[in-house]
Amino acid sequence: MSTPDPTTLFTSIVGSAGVSHTDAGPLAQRHMTEVTPASRAECVEIVRAAHRERIALFVRGSGSELRLSEYASPAALLCTTRLDQVIEHAEGDLTFSAEAGLSLNAAQALLRPHGQRLALAPRAPSATLGGIMARAADGWTRKSCGLVRDQILGCEVVLGDGRVVHSGGRVVKNVSGFDLCRLFTGARGAWGVVLSLTLRLRAVPQQRRVSLHAASDLAAAFATAHALNASLPDAEVVRVRVVNAAHGTTYAVLLSLAGPAARVEEAVASADDLAGSATELALAALHDGGTPQCVVEVLPADTAAATRALLAYGAGGVIDADVATGTVEFMAPRAPEWDPTALSALAHELRGLEPLVSFPAHPESLRWQRAEFGAVDAANAALLRRLAQRFDPRGIFEPGLHSWK
Amino acid sequence: MPSAEFFAALRSIIGPERCITDPGLLLAYECDGITHLRTTPSAAVLPESREEVQALVRLCATHGVPITGRGAGTCLSGGATASAGGILVVFTRMKRILKVDAANRLVVVEPGVVNARLSETLRPLGLAYMPDPSSQTACTLGGNVGENSGGPHCIKHGATSASVLALEVVLPDGSVVNCGHARGRTAAPDLRGLIVGSEGTLGLVTAITLHLERIPRHELTLLASYRDMRSACEGVSAVIAAGILPSALEALDDRTIAALEASGKPSGYPRDAAAVLLLEFDGEASAVRAEAEAASALLRNAGAITLEEATDSEQRKRLWKGRKGAFGAMGRLAPDLYVMDTVVPRSKLAEVLPQIGRICDQLGLRLANVFHAGEGNLHPNISYDGRNPDEVKRVIEAGHQIVELCLAAGGVLSGEHGIGTEKRDYMPLMFGADSLSAMRDLREVFDPQTLFNPDKLLPTPRICAESGFPGKPRTRP
Numbered sequence: 001m002s003t004p005d006p007t008t009l010f011t012s013i014v015g016s017a018g019v020s021h022t023d024a025g026p027l028a029q030r031h032m033t034e035v036t037p038a039s040r041a042e043c044v045e046i047v048r049a050a051h052r053e054r055i056a057l058f059v060r061g062s063g064s065e066l067r068l069s070e071y072a073s074p075a076a077l078l079c080t081t082r083l084d085q086v087i088e089h090a091e092g093d094l095t096f097s098a099e100a101g102l103s104l105n106a107a108q109a110l111l112r113p114h115g116q117r118l119a120l121a122p123r124a125p126s127a128t129l130g131g132i133m134a135r136a137a138d139g140w141t142r143k144s145c146g147l148v149r150d151q152i153l154g155c156e157v158v159l160g161d162g163r164v165v166h167s168g169g170r171v172v173k174n175v176s177g178f179d180l181c182r183l184f185t186g187a188r189g190a191w192g193v194v195l196s197l198t199l200r201l202r203a204v205p206q207q208r209r210v211s212l213h214a215a216s217d218l219a220a221a222f223a224t225a226h227a228l229n230a231s232l233p234d235a236e237v238v239r240v241r242v243v244n245a246a247h248g249t250t251y252a253v254l255l256s257l258a259g260p261a262a263r264v265e266e267a268v269a270s271a272d273d274l275a276g277s278a279t280e281l282a283l284a285a286l287h288d289g290g291t292p293q294c295v296v297e298v299l300p301a302d303t304a305a306a307t308r309a310l311l312a313y314g315a316g317g318v319i320d321a322d323v324a325t326g327t328v329e330f331m332a333p334r335a336p337e338w339d340p341t342a343l344s345a346l347a348h349e350l351r352g353l354e355p356l357v358s359f360p361a362h363p364e365s366l367r368w369q370r371a372e373f374g375a376v377d378a379a380n381a382a383l384l385r386r387l388a389q390r391f392d393p394r395g396i397f398e399p400g401l402h403s404w405k
Numbered sequence: 406m407p408s409a410e411f412f413a414a415l416r417s418i419i420g421p422e423r424c425i426t427d428p429g430l431l432l433a434y435e436c437d438g439i440t441h442l443r444t445t446p447s448a449a450v451l452p453e454s455r456e457e458v459q460a461l462v463r464l465c466a467t468h469g470v471p472i473t474g475r476g477a478g479t480c481l482s483g484g485a486t487a488s489a490g491g492i493l494v495v496f497t498r499m500k501r502i503l504k505v506d507a508a509n510r511l512v513v514v515e516p517g518v519v520n521a522r523l524s525e526t527l528r529p530l531g532l533a534y535m536p537d538p539s540s541q542t543a544c545t546l547g548g549n550v551g552e553n554s555g556g557p558h559c560i561k562h563g564a565t566s567a568s569v570l571a572l573e574v575v576l577p578d579g580s581v582v583n584c585g586h587a588r589g590r591t592a593a594p595d596l597r598g599l600i601v602g603s604e605g606t607l608g609l610v611t612a613i614t615l616h617l618e619r620i621p622r623h624e625l626t627l628l629a630s631y632r633d634m635r636s637a638c639e640g641v642s643a644v645i646a647a648g649i650l651p652s653a654l655e656a657l658d659d660r661t662i663a664a665l666e667a668s669g670k671p672s673g674y675p676r677d678a679a680a681v682l683l684l685e686f687d688g689e690a691s692a693v694r695a696e697a698e699a700a701s702a703l704l705r706n707a708g709a710i711t712l713e714e715a716t717d718s719e720q721r722k723r724l725w726k727g728r729k730g731a732f733g734a735m736g737r738l739a740p741d742l743y744v745m746d747t748v749v750p751r752s753k754l755a756e757v758l759p760q761i762g763r764i765c766d767q768l769g770l771r772l773a774n775v776f777h778a779g780e781g782n783l784h785p786n787i788s789y790d791g792r793n794p795d796e797v798k799r800v801i802e803a804g805h806q807i808v809e810l811c812l813a814a815g816g817v818l819s820g821e822h823g824i825g826t827e828k829r830d831y832m833p834l835m836f837g838a839d840s841l842s843a844m845r846d847l848r849e850v851f852d853p854q855t856l857f858n859p860d861k862l863l864p865t866p867r868i869c870a871e872s873g874f875p876g877k878p879r880t881r882p
């Protein structure tokens with residue numbers, strides 16, 4: 001019996017309005033059926049049909065990091081953007097449950113009038129909650145509120161074989177059974193589609209000041225940043241920012257202070273004492289420079305060394321080095337040539353730092369993984385593969401995209 | 406019972422003095438903090454290195470002998486007891502602090518390090534390991550990882566999982582996997598997070614990398630007392646809903662205060678208080694002050710009859726005295742104490758607590774509540790006499806009704822003590838068939854022979870039929 005055409009198959013589930021083709025838009029060369037379920041139930045049906053008919057599925061949230069380069073046939077793109085319902089905003093409990101396709105921006109807009117927020121801040125402006133979870137897309141809230149994995153209280157996932165699995169709950173503390181929420185955080189779309197999730201909420205801080213303090217050179221900038229990080233333990237963000245423009249390179253410390261008004265005023269005074277006069281910036285300045293060409297994560301004490309490595313590698317743009325978390329982001333207006341020679345040079349510069357290196361602006365980069373960039377080792381990969389065989393026995397999810405698969 | 410050949414091999418790996426098989430000595434290993442669930446291990450072995458653990462696991466795999474990892478055995482869900490015919494691998498001799506990296510605020514420890522000992526070691530460096538189970542002077546970090554333990558100060562900084570950066574794990578085939586990384590993030594799905602809280606079923610943890618916080622510069626403790634628990638719970642909900650994040654938010658009820666008075670170690674809490682809340686704030690002085698003032702107003706508004714504040718350590722200790730002594734005092738009320746652990750949404754506390762009281766009253770049981778109110782994490786404590794079979798039956802029934810009540814209120818089975826054998830057969834109340842089968846798959850991926858803590862955590866049809874306490878298998882409606 002021949003495999004039915006994905007378009008026909010999925011139209012029978014979601015109707016013709018939910019099915020289109022990728023060759024219309026930016027993915028013109030990659031012809032693929034694009035299916036957009038309007039409900040979680042439809043999404044489950046799509047996965048079950050794909051499992052039955054062995055159709056490969058690529059999951060897409062807002063598509064900020066779409067990766068389709070090599071795919072098996074038949075294949076389809078499963079878009080979660082219409083899974084955008086709020087399930088429950090338990091205001092008094094500070095928890096928020098929503099479908100995975102809801103965008104972070106929409107969620108924050110909904111929460112703001114209640115003085116609440118999600119402690120998530122990925123650089124991708126349109127990212128969906130499911131995409132943030134699948135990608136473990138940590139951002140500048142990490143120092144003050146923790147990692148993405150620590151924000152997720154519960155989730156609902158449809159596995160590759162069509163089983164619908166729940167983990168966690170809608171309460172803030174829970175050790176009931178295996179913690180699949182954490183397992184699925186950062187798993188991308190390798191085992192299943194996240195249908196919905198419950199997250200912790202925080203109060204919007206009463207006051208915030210984001211400021212830039214100029215420094216004479218790189219060493220001075222790091223010395224100031226480390227001093228600020230030590231003397232202001234409640235600072236929200238402490239970064240060194242290097243801007244490599246045509247007219248020369250500038251060095252500065254980028255600082256965000258947030259909290260009760262009295263505390264922020266006090267901290268502002270001691271920060272300005274320590275770091276010199278400040279230029280105030282909007283919060284959005286934390287995302288200056290757009291999509292990073294490269295992100296290097298190291299132990300906090302190695303932040304300066306990792307920054308130097310990226311500088312030595314060359315190229316212009318902006319480098320933001322977070323001294324509290326050891327995250328160094330490198331933004332450039334034009335993509336550098338990340339050819340094998342360049343990658344080897346980078347690996348050489350970063351030797352000894354045990355870095356985790358990623359290239360968010362390069363969807364193809366998952367296949368550039370190497371041990372020197374923190375790639376999954378053999379023992380972990382073996383377990384992950386065996387899990388994939390159980391959760392997605394026909395391998396329908398994102399074939400060819402995960403180094404460990 | 407394993408063969409003589411097995412025991413000989415066991416001794417040759419570990420040496421006779423660290424391999425306990427004497428029935429008299431094994432009595433100490435029959436149960437954990439749940440004294441009702443007893444099994445005698447066929448041996449208790451005390452390895453001193455990862456290599457010894459690997460050799461033990463390989464031997465057990467060859468002979469099909471089940472293994473249960475054990476730290477201090479303070480577990481309150483029956484998870485640290487041996488399985489039939491199985492051995493206990495006791496980690497208390499693997500107690501070295503392998504590395505302290507103050508610059509990156511992390512430590513690497515062996516699993517047998519006692520929680521409080523780590524904090525003592527770190528204090529001179531101005532650093533702290535935040536998760537602080539009430540059992541911290543005894544319990545081990547390996548056990549904390551096994552249960553994803555919480556504690557009074559986990560509301561702000563998170564339970565154990567939030568502090569675990571990386572784990573070295575011996576798998577059931579004797580191989581080793583390193584999960585997570587000291588820098589916090591990895592390229593892989595989070596196996597570290599999966600293993601934390603897996604109750605020794607997926608692997609035996611032989612080294613743990615932990616994230617540390619700086620010791621807060623200022624701490625302020627608030628004690629609010631109330632004429633009734635409902636008002637106290639409303640105080641809790643108001644503080645949480647206002648987005649205030651204390652570093653601790655604990656509650657005690659009148660029955661606990663009475664137990665403290667009866668124990669001859671009075672709490673010093675106001676005499677007419679029927680409920681007491683303890684809040685703590687940490688951080689910079691002005692922030693602590695602002696939060697405490699905002700919280701005080703809300704607590705007063707909810708009907709607090711007294712509000713006491715302390716910032717110096719002696720005074721703070723005095724306010725905490727009742728909370729710290731609570732378990733000991735309850736232990737003196739009757740020969741046995743069943744410390745239950747469930748969670749409800751924080752807005753449901755005022756509704757659920759009186760109902761728990763009614764359940765125990767109707768069954769003629771002595772209840773006292775002391776709990777992590779800020780997280781909705783309840784500990785209904787039932788004092789009883791385990792020698793009285795009828796009373797035991799009623800305790801089991803109360804446990805069951807409380808679990809059903811909390812689940813119906815939108816809660817979960819356990820907040821920090823885990824499932825073990827205690828709540829194993831309740832799992833179908835919370836999880837549907839797909840979720841349970843996925844968890845079984847996951848376990849089989851790690852442990853195809855079901856060698857590690859086999860009869861814990863997940864129900865099997867066979868086990869449901871055999872279990873004694875509390876186990877009434879029912880399924881999710």
Ligand SMILES: Cc1cc2nc3c(=O)[nH]c(=O)nc-3n(C[C@H](O)[C@H](O)[C@H](O)COP(=O)(O)OP(=O)(O)OC[C@H]3O[C@@H](n4cnc5c(N)ncnc54)[C@H](O)[C@@H]3O)c2cc1C
Nearest residue numbers: 061062063064065123124127128130131134137189194291
């Ligand atoms: C401007 C920009 C800057 C960025 N900077 C960074 C950075 O600095 N660091 C960093 O780590 N990332 C970065 N990224 C990546 C980005 O943060 C994440 O990709 C984003 O959070 C994903 O959200 P999304 O909805 O766009 O998901 P998509 O890009 O659509 O999908 C991302 C991945 O998640 C999977 N996925 C999405 N939704 C689901 C779901 N419901 N269930 C299962 N799997 C799903 C997809 O299969 C895919 O593998 C950046 C992206 C952009 C555009």
Ligand SMILES: Cc1cc2nc3c(=O)[nH]c(=O)nc-3n(C[C@H](O)[C@H](O)[C@H](O)COP(=O)(O)OP(=O)(O)OC[C@H]3O[C@@H](n4cnc5c(N)ncnc54)[C@H](O)[C@@H]3O)c2cc1C
Nearest residue numbers: 476477478479480484539545547548551554555605610821
């Ligand atoms: C008075 C009292 C107060 C308590 N207060 C709290 C509290 O506030 N918060 C809280 O969360 N708990 C509390 N507990 C419960 C208990 O102390 C915790 O669960 C603790 O983490 C158990 O540590 P342990 O060393 O005793 O581990 P054990 O009881 O020996 O073992 C616990 C579990 O971990 C597994 N395990 C042990 N070591 C390893 C290892 N190396 N690798 C893999 N698995 C392993 C065991 O198999 C078992 O499943 C309390 C208990 C008592 C008696």
